[in-house]
Amino acid sequence: MSGPLHGFKIIEMxxxxPVPFCGMMLSDMGADVVRIDRKGSPVAHQNNPVNRGRRSIALDLKSPDDIATARQLINRADALIEGFRPGVMERLGLGPEPCLADNRGLVYGRMTGWGQTGPLAQSAxxxxxxxxLTGALHxxxxxGQPPSPPLNLIGDYGGGxxxxxxxxxxxxLERSRSGLGQVIDAAMTDGSACLMSLFHGLQASGNWRDQPGTNMLDGGAHFYNTYACADGKFISIGPIEPQFYTALLQRCGIDEPAFSAQMDVGQWxxxxxxxxxxxxxxxxDDWCALLEGSDACFAPVLDTREAAQHPHNQARQTFVRHNGITQxxxxxxxxxxxxxxxxxxxxxxxxxxxxLRDWL
Incomplete structure (x- = not known):
């Protein structure tokens, strides 16, 4: 086994x-992640790469015997991650208080949308x-179009x-000094708000307008945008720095004076x-031949299948084929x-x- 977390044991409820994505990351880094499934749950995991790398044990969390087994496993763990509504783990008898009483070094990670506290904490x-709620979607x-959901990349994954x-x-890391575990209250509202830190700063300095689609990074700028090509496919450009902007203009043969005022918002x-x-x-493909690999800050807009075949991603083995699925x-x-x-x-x-044999 490899990975910097080799030797660490983690329970994933x-x-x-976000919880399975976190479990995937920790497993990929070498941790022994055991997923506790609910006995009889209809959820299928086998075809989802996000569930790779873990072992599974199914327990009836209404059974005192199975709850005792879960407590034993948690007592052997370095960390636990769970994503139930606040209070559910406590009602099961698996909340932080009894688990940390059994295992004082346990890191108890709690993942929710709204957080463990606050007026929305119990809402779906x-x-x-x-x-x-945090301004990211707006x-x-x-x-002037309605906000388009950015898949579930910001709340579930980036901020969760x-x-x-x-x-x-x-x-x-802190436990290596204190010997003590602790509880982590990870909320997707907190995380997505944290991801918006740059834009709060831009707003405070007068460099961000409330009207969407009028700012440099939200599609307002001509030099930070996506464009349709003759074949209906798309490209992206993002030459913010003057020298990169000049590289784009030169490669595209643009010498029109209007383009010299790059930061004139009124001209965008x-x-x-x-x-x-x-x-x-x-x-x-013609634009790729002209611009890709230059300092024009260019990339084609690829679908998932094309992305796996791109020479750069292939050279770095960014995507692999595992269990018959490209991921x-x-x-x-x-x-x-x-x-x-x-x-x-x-x-x-x-x-x-x-x-049970390996952990208990």
Whole structure:
């Protein structure tokens, strides 16, 4: 086994959204992650790469005997991650108080949308709701259109799973000094608000307007945008720095004086139209041949299948084929203790006996 977390044992209470993504990351980094599934749960895990790398044991969390087994496993763990509504783990008898009483070094990671406290803590919600409440969704509107949900990348994953993973790792690092575990309250509202820190700063300095689609990074600028090509495919450009902007203009043969005022906000709509007309004159591959690999800050807009075939991603092995599914390789990369995919997504209870043998 490899990975910087090799030797660490982590319990993942089966859930959806950010908890399994966090479990995947910790497993890819070498931790022995055991997922506790609910016995009889209809949730299937086998075809989802997010569930790779863990073993599964299914328990009846209404059974005193199975709750006792869960307590035993948690007592052997370095960390636990769970994504139930506040109070659910306490009602099961698996809340932080008894678990930390049994295992004083346990890092207890709690992942919710609204947080463990606050007037919305007990309300249902999903990624789109959490990022709406923190201003992130509004900021991604453009041209007066309704906000488009950015998949579930910001609430569930960026502001959720990544926040939980960094919290777990920080608490494990602190435990090496104190010998004590602690509880992590990771909320997707907190995480997505944290991701918006730059834009609060821009707003405070007068460099961010409330009207979506009029700012440099939200589609307002002609030089930070996506454009359609002659074949209906798209490209992206982002030359913010003057020298990169000049590289784009030179490679595209643009010498029109209007383009010299790069940061003149009033000129942006007209310049977007001009660039749009230009980029529609050639196919996407033609623009790739002209601009890719230059300092023009360019990339084609690829679908998931195209992304796996791109030469840069192939050279870095960004995507791998595992269990018959193309998926992202473990990230980030470690020079001495590289991460790895340990096994395919497990069926519920697939490793029941092995887990009890290895952990207890």
């Amino acid at each position: 089966a859930a959806i959204g 919600g999903h990624d789109i709701n959490y990022i709406a 900021a991604m509107s453009r041209d 799973a990544m926040l939980l993973a960094s919290g777990v790792l920080a608490a494990l 709509p007209a310049l977007k139209d001009k660039l749009g007309n230009l980029f529609r004159t050639r196919n996407r 992202a390789a473990p990230a980030p990369r470690f020079s001495r203790t590289p991460g790895a995919i340990k096994n395919a997504p497990a069926a519920p209870d697939e490793h029941h006996d092995a887990i």
